[in-house]
Amino acid sequence: MRKILTGIPLILGVTLISFVLMVHFGPDKTYDLLGKNPTQEQITEVRHQLGYDQSFVVRYTKYLKELATMDFGYSDSSGEKVSSILVRTIPVSLALILPGFVLGNLLGVILALIAAYHRGHWIDKIIMGVSVMGMSVSFLIVIIAFQIIFSSSKGLDLFPVRGWDVYSFTDYIRYVTVPTLASIFVSLGYNTRFYRAVIVEEMGRDHVRTAKAFGAHPIELLFKSVLKNSMIPIITRIMFSIPLVVISGSLLLESYFGIPGVGKVTYDAIISGDQPILKAVIGLTAIMFVFTLIINDILYKVVDPRISLK
Amino acid sequence: MSSKKPLLSVRDLVVEFTTERGLVRAIDGISFDVRHGETMGLVGESGCGKSVTSLAILGLIPSPPGRITAGSIQLNGRELVGLPESEYRKIRGSEISMIFQEPMTALNPVFTIANQMKDVLSRHQKIRGKQAKNRAIEMLELVGIPSPDKRINEYPHQLSGGMRQRVMIAMALSCNPKLLLADEPTTALDVTIQAQVMEQIVKLQHELGTAVVLVTHDLGVVAESCQRAVVMYAGRIVEQAPIIPLFKNPQHPYSAGLMASIPRIRADKVLELPTIPGTVPDLLHLPEGCRFADRCQYADDRCHKEQPSNKIKDNREVACFHPCGEA
Ligand SMILES: Nc1ncnc2c1ncn2[C@@H]1O[C@H](COP(=O)(O)OP(=O)(O)OP(=O)(O)O)[C@@H](O)[C@H]1O
Ligand code: SF4
Ligand SMILES: [Mg+2]
Numbered sequence: 001m002r003k004i005l006t007g008i009p010l011i012l013g014v015t016l017i018s019f020v021l022m023v024h025f026g027p028d029k030t031y032d033l034l035g036k037n038p039t040q041e042q043i044t045e046v047r048h049q050l051g052y053d054q055s056f057v058v059r060y061t062k063y064l065k066e067l068a069t070m071d072f073g074y075s076d077s078s079g080e081k082v083s084s085i086l087v088r089t090i091p092v093s094l095a096l097i098l099p100g101f102v103l104g105n106l107l108g109v110i111l112a113l114i115a116a117y118h119r120g121h122w123i124d125k126i127i128m129g130v131s132v133m134g135m136s137v138s139f140l141i142v143i144i145a146f147q148i149i150f151s152s153s154k155g156l157d158l159f160p161v162r163g164w165d166v167y168s169f170t171d172y173i174r175y176v177t178v179p180t181l182a183s184i185f186v187s188l189g190y191n192t193r194f195y196r197a198v199i200v201e202e203m204g205r206d207h208v209r210t211a212k213a214f215g216a217h218p219i220e221l222l223f224k225s226v227l228k229n230s231m232i233p234i235i236t237r238i239m240f241s242i243p244l245v246v247i248s249g250s251l252l253l254e255s256y257f258g259i260p261g262v263g264k265v266t267y268d269a270i271i272s273g274d275q276p277i278l279k280a281v282i283g284l285t286a287i288m289f290v291f292t293l294i295i296n297d298i299l300y301k302v303v304d305p306r307i308s309l310k
Numbered sequence: 311m312s313s314k315k316p317l318l319s320v321r322d323l324v325v326e327f328t329t330e331r332g333l334v335r336a337i338d339g340i341s342f343d344v345r346h347g348e349t350m351g352l353v354g355e356s357g358c359g360k361s362v363t364s365l366a367i368l369g370l371i372p373s374p375p376g377r378i379t380a381g382s383i384q385l386n387g388r389e390l391v392g393l394p395e396s397e398y399r400k401i402r403g404s405e406i407s408m409i410f411q412e413p414m415t416a417l418n419p420v421f422t423i424a425n426q427m428k429d430v431l432s433r434h435q436k437i438r439g440k441q442a443k444n445r446a447i448e449m450l451e452l453v454g455i456p457s458p459d460k461r462i463n464e465y466p467h468q469l470s471g472g473m474r475q476r477v478m479i480a481m482a483l484s485c486n487p488k489l490l491l492a493d494e495p496t497t498a499l500d501v502t503i504q505a506q507v508m509e510q511i512v513k514l515q516h517e518l519g520t521a522v523v524l525v526t527h528d529l530g531v532v533a534e535s536c537q538r539a540v541v542m543y544a545g546r547i548v549e550q551a552p553i554i555p556l557f558k559n560p561q562h563p564y565s566a567g568l569m570a571s572i573p574r575i576r577a578d579k580v581l582e583l584p585t586i587p588g589t590v591p592d593l594l595h596l597p598e599g600c601r602f603a604d605r606c607q608y609a610d611d612r613c614h615k616e617q618p619s620n621k622i623k624d625n626r627e628v629a630c631f632h633p634c635g636e637a
Binding site: 216 | 408433
């Protein structure tokens with residue numbers, strides 16, 4: 001509970017920084033709305049409507065109120081309520097990213113365990129070699145290659161190339177499979193290498209030698225003596241990759257697969273300078289970041305008795 | 311007693327490590343026995359092969375880079391060298407146990423004492439749950455941990471170094487091993503705690519009849535707790551003898567040098583192996599003759615050319631051409 005309270009100043013800080021950046025470097029809508037050669041009165045009039053003439057503190061407080069009530073007004077470009085755009089698109093993005101994210105990490109840990117168990121042998125070498133290969137291919141190329149392989153008439157032609165016409169679970173699987181495979185492919189190499197390094201380091205610890213000296217089976221060593229101890233770095237990596245995966249993953253995947261998620265909406269808002277949407281997305285990202293930090297700390301406490309929530 | 315078969319019998323054991331600089335023979339043909347219920351000291355300078363010897367007995371030489379390349383280790387007449395891993399695992403922690411030097415890191419930090427002790431008990435004694443926990447509490451009580459029924463639910467970081475080492479001892483003795491290997495069990499502890507923990511080991515060793523191989527830098531501890539000691543130098547045994555004759559009348563110039571400095575260490579409370587002028591030869595560039603020759607005041611031409619073999623006489627053994635006290 002205390003942790004959540006300490007999260008509040010963090011949220012304030014993060015949103016303040018993003019707000020300053022937005023106000024100072026974000027687009028000024030005045031001239032967009034007025035076209036060429038506006039009169040001075042028109043400018044003042046529009047700036048007043050947009051709230052640009054108010055003091056920074058007032059505008060920031062207003063932004064915080066918007067965040068707290070989740071009411072960001074209406075989109076500049078479509079006129080739709082921002083909150084209803086988010087309610088419509090965020091679930092789509094989550095549904096798109098989650099399977100790849102979960103499977104990418106899960107498979108990463110499993111492959112890392114297998115590689116660590118066979119450390120130095122050919123199984124380890126094959127897993128690590130393939131990981132390096134996976135790491136060195138760019139996400140874009142993977143997406144395009146997978147679209148050709150799985151979704152084009154030149155390849156298997158099993159899944160739709162683009163879009164998100166999801167009304168049933170079967171539809172969902174049809175549309176989510178290729179993006180999921182692509183994101184697993186790009187993340188798996190990094191994950192496996194990282195997790196293997198963590199596990200191998202843990203296997204060299206004194207307490208593992210103790211367990212060996214007391215007759216533990218190698219499998220038991222891996223799952224009992226090593227896995228739980230390795231959880232801190234594993235959790236850290238997973239939690240800290242969430243904001244990145246959500247933002248970059250959904251931006252890329254959604255634009256290349258034509259999926260109407262929040263990434264696509266954000267991308268369009270950046271292009272058109274749709275401030276209400278940008279404010280909402282930036283604010284929510286800040287909150288998400290702070291929440292992952294809090295959950296991260298709570299999970300630490302769960303796996304490591306030496307860490308206490310002060 | 312002497313006619314009885316030894317508990318552990320090590321013969322001509324050779325352990326080699328492949329390193330970047332070449333093949334290192336860390337143990338070069340050592341032979342010794344450990345009798346039932348005795349405490350045997352294993353002393354020698356850092357790097358002489360004490361830990362490698364204990365790990366070899368447990369079949370835990372890290373491989374690669376290490377390997378037992380020759381010799382035999384027999385426990386109650388059963389050959390351990392070349393024993394399949396699955397068989398060896400049954401011995402580790404049950405027939406032979408080991409306590410390590412670092413109580414701070416030797417226990418798993420993310421599991422409770424109960425959890426770790428119960429693992430060992432269920433593995434070797436096939437007792438689980440409440441029964442295993444009760445047995446573990448009994449053991450903790452035996453090693454002198456106050457309110458063991460509460461302590462057992464704590465994590466290692468909640469215990470002091472001395473308490474953790476007691477937990478290690480309790481765990482090591484929980485399956486009634488015949489042999490306990492204690493590799494510098496007290497070196498990492500405070501001086502006052504060292505004495506208490508040593509006392510505890512000796513007391514339990516008497517009560518349970520466990521044989522102990524005590525690896526230590528502290529000759530005072532050897533004098534107080536051991537019946538016999540083996541002195542190692544650069545991968546070889548240079549002398550082994552019962553404690554009293556060894557301390558009163560050391561025969562190998564190296565042991566003599568160690569013993570000569572004892573009054574001084576006891577007075578100064580320096581609990582490390584006394585230093586003898588000179589350095590240990592590099593295991594990669596061993597001299598042709600006696601390995602101690604460079605530091606030996608009695609060394610002659612023959613010592614530099616030939617390696618002395620181990621000669622057994624009157625229950626003691628020495629590897630030297632000119633043993634002290636015989637001239
Ligand atoms: N993992 C290893 N790789 C390579 N060489 C090793 C390894 N372990 C031990 N050795 C070699 O074996 C020799 C003996 O090491 P050992 O640990 O048995 O010494 P020790 O007598 O226990 O010393 P200390 O008193 O410092 O604990 C070392 O000098 C080293 O050359
Ligand atoms: S053999 Fe020679 S050099 Fe070696 S210890 Fe004996 S006297 Fe010294
Ligand atoms: Mg050692």
